[in-house]
Amino acid sequence: MTETKLHQNQTSLFYKDLLFAWTSRILKARYQQSVLGGFWAILQPLATVLIFTTVFSFFLKVDTGDIPYIVFSYTAMVPWILFSSSINDMVESIVQNMNLVSKIYFPREILVVSALLARVVDFFIAYIILIILMIIFKIQIQLVVWLFLPVIILVELAFALGIGLIASALNAFYRDIRHLFVLLLQLWLYATPIIYPVSFVPEKWQFLYQLNPMVGIIEAYRSVMLHSSLPGTSFLVSALIAVIVLIIGYLFFKKVEVQFADII
Amino acid sequence: MLPTIEVQNVSKKYRIGKAPLSLRSLVNFRNQKNQYHWAVKEVDFSLYPGQALGIIGPNGAGKTTILKLLSKVTFPSSGKINMNGRFSALIELGAGFHPELTGRENIFLNGTILGMRKQEIQTRFDEIVDFAGIGKFLDTPVKRYSSGMYARLGFSVAAHIDPDILLVDEVLAVGDMAFQKKCYDRMVDLIKKGTTLIFVSHNMRAIQKVCSECIVMYRGNPAFQGPTADATAEYSNILREAATTYNDIGENISDGIGQRIMTHAAVINNVELLRENQQTAYTFESGESVSVRFRVDFHEEAPHPIFACMIRTPDGQKVYDYTTEWAQISTPNFEANSSRLIEFKLKLNLAPGTYQLGVNMAYHDLSKYYDRIDRALDFVMTSNTGSRGITDLQAVFNILPNPTE
Numbered sequence: 064m065t066e067t068k069l070h071q072n073q074t075s076l077f078y079k080d081l082l083f084a085w086t087s088r089i090l091k092a093r094y095q096q097s098v099l100g101g102f103w104a105i106l107q108p109l110a111t112v113l114i115f116t117t118v119f120s121f122f123l124k125v126d127t128g129d130i131p132y133i134v135f136s137y138t139a140m141v142p143w144i145l146f147s148s149s150i151n152d153m154v155e156s157i158v159q160n161m162n163l164v165s166k167i168y169f170p171r172e173i174l175v176v177s178a179l180l181a182r183v184v185d186f187f188i189a190y191i192i193l194i195i196l197m198i199i200f201k202i203q204i205q206l207v208v209w210l211f212l213p214v215i216i217l218v219e220l221a222f223a224l225g226i227g228l229i230a231s232a233l234n235a236f237y238r239d240i241r242h243l244f245v246l247l248l249q250l251w252l253y254a255t256p257i258i259y260p261v262s263f264v265p266e267k268w269q270f271l272y273q274l275n276p277m278v279g280i281i282e283a284y285r286s287v288m289l290h291s292s293l294p295g296t297s298f299l300v301s302a303l304i305a306v307i308v309l310i311i312g313y314l315f316f317k318k319v320e321v322q323f324a325d326i327i
Numbered sequence: 328m329l330p331t332i333e334v335q336n337v338s339k340k341y342r343i344g345k346a347p348l349s350l351r352s353l354v355n356f357r358n359q360k361n362q363y364h365w366a367v368k369e370v371d372f373s374l375y376p377g378q379a380l381g382i383i384g385p386n387g388a389g390k391t392t393i394l395k396l397l398s399k400v401t402f403p404s405s406g407k408i409n410m411n412g413r414f415s416a417l418i419e420l421g422a423g424f425h426p427e428l429t430g431r432e433n434i435f436l437n438g439t440i441l442g443m444r445k446q447e448i449q450t451r452f453d454e455i456v457d458f459a460g461i462g463k464f465l466d467t468p469v470k471r472y473s474s475g476m477y478a479r480l481g482f483s484v485a486a487h488i489d490p491d492i493l494l495v496d497e498v499l500a501v502g503d504m505a506f507q508k509k510c511y512d513r514m515v516d517l518i519k520k521g522t523t524l525i526f527v528s529h530n531m532r533a534i535q536k537v538c539s540e541c542i543v544m545y546r547g548n549p550a551f552q553g554p555t556a557d558a559t560a561e562y563s564n565i566l567r568e569a570a571t572t573y574n575d576i577g578e579n580i581s582d583g584i585g586q587r588i589m590t591h592a593a594v595i596n597n598v599e600l601l602r603e604n605q606q607t608a609y610t611f612e613s614g615e616s617v618s619v620r621f622r623v624d625f626h627e628e629a630p631h632p633i634f635a636c637m638i639r640t641p642d643g644q645k646v647y648d649y650t651t652e653w654a655q656i657s658t659p660n661f662e663a664n665s666s667r668l669i670e671f672k673l674k675l676n677l678a679p680g681t682y683q684l685g686v687n688m689a690y691h692d693l694s695k696y697y698d699r700i701d702r703a704l705d706f707v708m709t710s711n712t713g714s715r716g717i718t719d720l721q722a723v724f725n726i727l728p729n730p731t732e
Contacts, residue, residue: 081439088425088436095427166418167440168399324401325341 082173082180089152089181104185105192108144112137115258125259130289131200134193138288139257139281141189142216146223146277147248149182153227154234154241157323161235165324172316175231179224186216193288205291215283215294218302222276225308228316235323256281276301276308329411330373331492331523332397337406339367339392366392368547370406376491379514379524381534381555383562384544385641385681385705390527393544394418394494397525412491412523415441419496420481426470430461430480433469437484451487458509459483479506486513493517495526497533511536529641529681531559531707563609563707590697592627593661598686598703611675613710613719619671621686621703629661631691636671639683639702646682646717647673652693676721678714681707 094100116133119125127135156174157164164171197204234240255277256263264272272278279301283294340363367389374380382390395401396408398416423440424433434455438448448455456462459479461472469477495514514537518524528534534541534555541558543551543565551561598621602608611617619636635650649671651658661667669688684706687699710719 078439078442080443080445084436084439084445085423088423088428088432091432092425092427160423162419163422163440164400166395166398166400167416167422169440169442321402324395 078170078173081169082177085173085177086180086184089177090184093181101185101188104188108137108140108189109192111144112140115140119258125263127260130202134196134200134202134289135260135285136258137193137196138285139255141186141193142219142281142284143252143255143257143277144189145182145186146219147252148185149179149223150227150230150244150248151241152178152182153223154230154244156227157231157235158238158241161323171320171323172228172313175227175316176224179220179227183216183220197288202289203291208287208291208293211287211293212284215280215287215298218283218298218305219280221309222280222301222305225305225310225312228309228312232316232319232323236319236326251275251277273297273300276304280305328375330375331410331412332372332374332525333407333409333411334370334372334397335407335409337367337370337396337403337408338365339389339396339401340365340404365547367396367544370542370549372542372552374523374525376521376523377518378540379518379526379538381538381541381558382525382527382544383529383531383534383541383558384550385529385683387546388544389547390529390544391418391496392547394496394525394527397492397494410492413442413488414492414494415485415488415490416494417482417485417496418494420478420485421469422481424469424477424481427468429468430456430465430472434480434484437481438488441485441488442490443488455483455487458486458513475506482506482510486510486517489517489520490522492523493525495524497528497530531562531681532679535559559707559709560610590695593623593625593629593632593688593697595686595688595698595700595703596622596624598684598700600684600704600706608706609704610707610709613679613708613712613714614674614676614721616672616674619673619684619686620668622666622668623661623688623698624666625661625663628663629688629697631658631660632697633689633691633693634658634669634671635687635689636673637685638677639685640717641681641683644717646677650689658691675708676719677708678716678719679708679710680717681705 094103097103099106112133115136119136120132125132153175156178157171160174163169164174194204230240230244252258254272254275261272261278261282279294279297279299283298283301286292286294342363370389370393372380382393384390392401394416395418396403397410398414398418421433421437423436425436428436434452435445435448438455439445456465459476459482461476461480464472464476469480472480493514511533514524514526518537524537526534526538538555541551541553541555542549543558543562545565550565551558553561598619599607600609600611601618601620602611603616608617633650633652635648635652637648638646640646682705683702684704685699685701686703687701688697689695689699690697708719712719712721714720714722
């Protein structure tokens with residue numbers, strides 16, 4: 064029989080400080096020796112959006128209603144980059160810190176959650192630019208609807224974390240997973256209405272398309288930020304899937320984490 | 328009173344062979360037969376507050392696995408571990424240090440990894456900095472630290488946790504003597520305050536400084552358990568027993584303990600270390616004259632072979648290497664189906680510690696080995712002359728009058 068009992072002091076709550084310390088370590092290390100520092104959090108989505116804006120406003124016209132294309136795509140690009148870059152970071156989080164994992168005990172999910180939180184900081188910095196863009200393009204701002212924004216962010220984070228927990232654990236066993244996810248996220252970008260509106264997808268494919276939880280999440284960002292309306296039913300489906308994925312991810316991670324130190 | 332640590336019949340096995348690091352090995356899993364290696368077998372002990380246990384043994388004996396099991400980095404394959412109290416493990420100095428971050432930032436980072444609350448670190452911050460002696464460099468990135476400063480800071484954080492249970496690996500080998508002494512003193516202090524300490528080392532002297540009780544590990548098994556004073560003698564007994572069983576195995580051995588390469592044209596048997604009184608021994612006084620003796624059975628003719636013996640530290644560092652080739656000794660032609668005793672006389676000017684003796688016999692043109700045993704046996708050196716390191720240069724200390732007076 065195998066049994067290991069943890070002392071009460073060393074429960075997850077006790078490691079709250081570690082979570083913050085590790086998150087700030089990631090952030091400090093990321094921007095320490097760069098001249099522009101946190102400004103990169105803005106530059107990356109902005110540059111990507113400018114490229115797409117050039118393509119879709121001048122060469123291939125995309126109809127985005129009364130919302131200028133740049134605002135339309137930036138609103139979605141920032142949450143998308145939160146999703147994709149946090150997953151890429153989370154996938155690597157266990158393997159990169161193997162020297163700690165194999166020597167010191169602490170809840171391993173801290174490494175994964177910190178990787179996610181560090182990207183959330185980038186997300187908020189980048190979203191400030193959105194507000195500036197909205198003011199420039201005179202888009203109506205309804206602050207009351209914005210109160211819904213935290214819910215959307217939480218759903219997106221839950222979904223990303225669920226995937227991150229599964230992927231980081233698998234990556235500890237099979238290093239192929241990180242390459243797989245780089246590829247997967249590239250395809251996923253095009254399967255999500257970031258650079259085009261949902262209406263571009265033919266009617267007969269809509270049902271299949273909506274099964275992608277990111278569709279509901281991205282559309283929810285747009286309706287709250289740009290159309291001053293509450294998210295549609297597809298967001299509820301996304302939220303449900305997100306919670307299920309998070310639960311499965313956590314259970315899976317906890318089940319295999321005991322093996323991490325043995326497989327180096 | 329409840330024991331702070333209860334280890335009941337704990338064993339741990341590892342799978343030998345390549346870990347499945349790519350999908351390809353997953354696909355081929357049917358072709359792989361899993362072989363297991365018992366890193367630790369049936370370890371059993373209980374410790375109460377204020378007790379200190381030393382775990383000693385040569386490399387690969389399972390010492391580090393025990394520490395990993397206690398610190399819950401890995402889990403036992405069978406058995407039960409109960410820890411009642413807050414524990415801290417000093418297994419790697421400066422765990423989680425980031426080179427770009429300053430000393431101050433890394434203290435908080437390292438402290439929280441080891442299980443301290445942020446406010447606890449704040450209250451002890453000055454003590455930690457003071458103990459490490461890095462005051463001036465507190466706001467310098469640790470990548471600019473010397474390795475000594477780095478290690479001092481790492482130990483200092485860990486030593487200020489005030490745990491109920493402290494696990495210490497051989498991390499104290501770093502740093503200068505003054506700092507090492509400070510570390511030992513700190514450990515003794517903690518024990519007096521009621522901390523339960525487990526100290527792992529292959530250095531008996533270090534263990535004697537802090538532990539009254541000791542477990543001697545050999546090949547995953549607890550070979551001796553009892554007072555540290557008795558453990559020294561037992562340790563050399565165990566090394567002797569291990570050496571005899573090792574010689575009995577004979578065939579090609581590659582078990583991680585020592586590697587043997589042989590051709591069967593000539594075979595080395597019964598490697599022994601003898602005192603001047605012709606008694607086999609495994610513990611020697613520094614400066615003692617000894618004979619390394621072994622029997623060679625020649626199954627085929629061996630023209631002018633080269634004989635060699637070498638001594639290594641447990642870390643694998645070569646202390647001494649001697650061959651008849653370098654000494655320009657020409658050996659005779661040995662006939663097939665004969666046996667000879669080979670002897671090297673050595674003066675063991677070695678500092679206290681554990682050493683490994685290896686012997687081998689090579690073809691006259693050095694094209695290959697007849698037989699080579701890298702770790703024929705282990706022996707222990709003791710000394711009262713105050714030498715440390717790996718050699719004993721037998722210093723004689725004098726204070727001479729000033730020649731100008």
